[in-house]
Amino acid sequence: MTELPTSSDDTGSVATDSVDAALQSLDDEGMVGYNYAYLDEHTKREVRRSMLKAVAIPGHQVPYASRPMPLARGWGTGGIQASLSMLGPTDTFKVIDQGADESVNATNIRRLAETTADVATTTDTTEADLIQSRHRIPEEVLTGEQRLVLQVPIPDALRTVDASDAANRRRHGHRNYGKMWVHLYENVVEYGEIQIASRYPTMVADRYLMDPSPIPRWDVPKLDDADHLTILAAGREARIYAVPPHTAVEPLAFEDRAFTVERFPEKSCHACGSTDTYLVEVSEELGTDDAASFETRYACNDSSFCEKRREDPDLQKDHHLERDEVQWGPMTADADAGGESS
Amino acid sequence: MGYVAVTAGAEIIERAEELFEKQRVAGEDADLTVEQIDGQLGRLTDQAMSEGGLYAPRLAALAVKQAQGDTVEAAFLLRAYRSTLERFDETAPIDPSDMVASRRVSPAFKDVPGGQILGATKDYTQRLLDFGLIDGDPTDPTEAWDLPEEGDPEELTNVTEVLRSEGLLHEPDAPDVDQPADTTRESVTHPADRDEILQELARGETGAVTALGYSALRGYGQVHPTLAEVRVGDLPVRIEHPYTGEEVTVTRTRVTESEAVVPVYEKRENPQFAFGYGLTFGRNERKAIGMTILDASTQLETAAEPAENPEFVLDIVDGLDSFGFIEHLKLPHYVTFQSILDRIRAIRSRANSNDGHSERQPAESATDPTGDND
Numbered sequence: 001m002t003e004l005p006t007s008s009d010d011t012g013s014v015a016t017d018s019v020d021a022a023l024q025s026l027d028d029e030g031m032v033g034y035n036y037a038y039l040d041e042h043t044k045r046e047v048r049r050s051m052l053k054a055v056a057i058p059g060h061q062v063p064y065a066s067r068p069m070p071l072a073r074g075w076g077t078g079g080i081q082a083s084l085s086m087l088g089p090t091d092t093f094k095v096i097d098q099g100a101d102e103s104v105n106a107t108n109i110r111r112l113a114e115t116t117a118d119v120a121t122t123t124d125t126t127e128a129d130l131i132q133s134r135h136r137i138p139e140e141v142l143t144g145e146q147r148l149v150l151q152v153p154i155p156d157a158l159r160t161v162d163a164s165d166a167a168n169r170r171r172h173g174h175r176n177y178g179k180m181w182v183h184l185y186e187n188v189v190e191y192g193e194i195q196i197a198s199r200y201p202t203m204v205a206d207r208y209l210m211d212p213s214p215i216p217r218w219d220v221p222k223l224d225d226a227d228h229l230t231i232l233a234a235g236r237e238a239r240i241y242a243v244p245p246h247t248a249v250e251p252l253a254f255e256d257r258a259f260t261v262e263r264f265p266e267k268s269c270h271a272c273g274s275t276d277t278y279l280v281e282v283s284e285e286l287g288t289d290d291a292a293s294f295e296t297r298y299a300c301n302d303s304s305f306c307e308k309r310r311e312d313p314d315l316q317k318d319h320h321l322e323r324d325e326v327q328w329g330p331m332t333a334d335a336d337a338g339g340e341s342s
Numbered sequence: 343m344g345y346v347a348v349t350a351g352a353e354i355i356e357r358a359e360e361l362f363e364k365q366r367v368a369g370e371d372a373d374l375t376v377e378q379i380d381g382q383l384g385r386l387t388d389q390a391m392s393e394g395g396l397y398a399p400r401l402a403a404l405a406v407k408q409a410q411g412d413t414v415e416a417a418f419l420l421r422a423y424r425s426t427l428e429r430f431d432e433t434a435p436i437d438p439s440d441m442v443a444s445r446r447v448s449p450a451f452k453d454v455p456g457g458q459i460l461g462a463t464k465d466y467t468q469r470l471l472d473f474g475l476i477d478g479d480p481t482d483p484t485e486a487w488d489l490p491e492e493g494d495p496e497e498l499t500n501v502t503e504v505l506r507s508e509g510l511l512h513e514p515d516a517p518d519v520d521q522p523a524d525t526t527r528e529s530v531t532h533p534a535d536r537d538e539i540l541q542e543l544a545r546g547e548t549g550a551v552t553a554l555g556y557s558a559l560r561g562y563g564q565v566h567p568t569l570a571e572v573r574v575g576d577l578p579v580r581i582e583h584p585y586t587g588e589e590v591t592v593t594r595t596r597v598t599e600s601e602a603v604v605p606v607y608e609k610r611e612n613p614q615f616a617f618g619y620g621l622t623f624g625r626n627e628r629k630a631i632g633m634t635i636l637d638a639s640t641q642l643e644t645a646a647e648p649a650e651n652p653e654f655v656l657d658i659v660d661g662l663d664s665f666g667f668i669e670h671l672k673l674p675h676y677v678t679f680q681s682i683l684d685r686i687r688a689i690r691s692r693a694n695s696n697d698g699h700s701e702r703q704p705a706e707s708a709t710d711p712t713g714d715n716d
Binding site: 039066070073075097098100104105163165166169191195197215263 | 352354355418421422424425426428526527528529530531532533653654657662663665666667668669670673674675676677678680681682683684685688689692693696
């Protein structure tokens with residue numbers, strides 16, 4: 001059994017004299033009857049090896065066994081396997097689902113890590129060593145000390161144009177992305193622009209086409225030349241891929257039809273007033289007799305950062321860094337946004 | 343934030359779990375024991391074991407109880423538990439003719455070596471609700487049977503051996519590998535080998551296997567098999583003794599096995615039968631037969647229909663995968679939905695503005711904060 005590099009106990013290893021002794025030494029941390037961090041050490045090592053391979057070949061999908069987890073497939077089983085394989089007892093773990101720490105599924109995943117891996121948890125992005133997220137990259141700039149695990153439902157961007165994994169693996173092998181380009185071109189012909197909302201097809205290190213998971217287009221530029229490591233893990237599909245620090249990440253687009261992010265013209269967060277964050281709209285019924293009358297309000301999607309902004313409206317996304325003016329995703333256009341119908 | 347439905351803490355999750363548990367214990371009735379489930383609802387536990395890929399009747403009964411009868415949920419519990427178990431040995435390969443069969447029918451022949459064994463089945467009964475069961479009827483209807491003293495159970499020759507001896511059956515291709523793959527330890531990549539296909543089908547969801555197998559019969563495929571036989575019985579589990587090195591039987595597993603032959607006429611000079619195989623834990627004849635059809639149809643090289651495409655079949659057939667992904671739609675999706683709203687609105691406004699004038703404008707770029715949003 002491998003020694004946990006970050007283990008805080010005296011020996012850091014498991015007694016092997018007898019089964020009872022082994023179980024006894026495992027009881028010290030985590031959940032009784034289960035190995036530290038739920039998965040057995042061999043499985044965690046296999047997952048880490050797949051992650052290392054994924055780091056070595058940025059954007060390439062590496063198959064791994066993907067064990068059944070006590071969460072349902074499609075609910076973050078890939079992400080939690082990646083997280084549990086990396087976590088040690090001294091790590092601080094943050095889990096967000098659709099931008100929110102307090103979302104039910106995020107709470108459930110955090111609970112699993114707490115009970116089995118005995119880690120500290122946080123909602124503060126800047127305090128986390130490891131962040132597991134579904135469909136968002138936090139608003140605050142991630143640093144080279146941090147790792148981001150994104151949950152992935154569909155690991156292959158080409159799935160949209162061909163359902164066959166065998167055919168798509170061949171295309172990746174040949175760097176043959178013609179079918180995706182044709183798809184984007186047909187988009188432009190049909191709609192005047194590319195109508196892909198999230199899961200935007202993205203080139204990694206000018207070699208592999210990657211599905212960046214269903215993060216909004218807003219978050220895709222944050223992956224380009226980032227300081228942090230991003231691991232993308234799909235449980236149901238049994239694939240892991242990665243964007244290592246300082247890797248070129250470029251969304252596919254045409255010269256005359258550039259990549260665009262979501263826009264929130266003339267909108268700001270109703271709670272903190274932010275205009276440079278990803279907003280989601282919340283409709284509430286007006287207290288009138290007219291049942292069909294709604295009021296739509298916009299709110300920051302990153303609930304943890306929104307809370308900080310409510311205390312300090314001028315807080316920058318790179319407030320915790322020594323450098324200033326760090327590029328981290330787009331700024332919201334708050335001027336001359338005509339023609340928006342809502 | 344006002345989105346109350348998705349914001350919750352650990353306490354709310356625990357309460358929801360407690361409410362779910364309350365549904366089971368709220369009634370006035372006695373608690374259902376694991377033994378009762380194992381003994382009286384064996385088809386449920388069999389299905390959970392088969393789809394969970396773990397033969398453990400008592401654990402399966404516990405899983406069924408905990409899942410309140412939801413078989414896929416029960417299989418899910420078994421799989422999650424199975425993945426924490428150490429795999430310390432491999433069993434020796436078993437010849438299916440070692441099976442002690444309690445049921446065996448061979449539709450291909452009127453009579454077969456060893457004979458037809460109807461066994462315990464409801465196949466030929468009228469499906470009438472038996473209101474007598476409401477009050478319970480614990481008497482054993484076979485009590486009065488006058489049976490001769492049983493000898494040792496005889497081994498049954500496999501019906502396909504009859505065909506094979508005549509050269510009518512296409513011999514399976516020699517396996518490419520010495521050791522079969524274990525798809526729970528190594529994920530499937532396509533094209534999949536037959537050992538991987540059979541493993542995935544054996545753990546497939548009963549309804550999915552039945553439906554996809556049916557599709558091939560219903561006209562979306564060319565396979566209309568004749569079943570050589572369907573058997574239910576106990577197979578010995580043998581391991582190599584760590585000291586003597588000899589094979590010893592450590593336990594038995596109840597399985598359902600099905601074999602089918604499919605006429606293949608393409609090779610005119612040597613027309614033969616192709617072969618389909620199905621095996622599931624526990625008693626589940628419809629799944630075993632569905633698996634047999636899918637095994638046969640995925641071996642066809644045409645792949646013109648869904649059930650003939652091994653990639654399609656394996657991607658669709660796993661109950662845990664489909665259960666998880668279908669139900670994950672209940673998770674919040676407001677980030678991606680906001681993104682979709684952005685696209686729909688942008689395209690609508692572009693369409694509206696294009697009605698008036700057909701001027702083409704380049705779209706704004708991500709790095710241009712003043713780009714407008716037409």
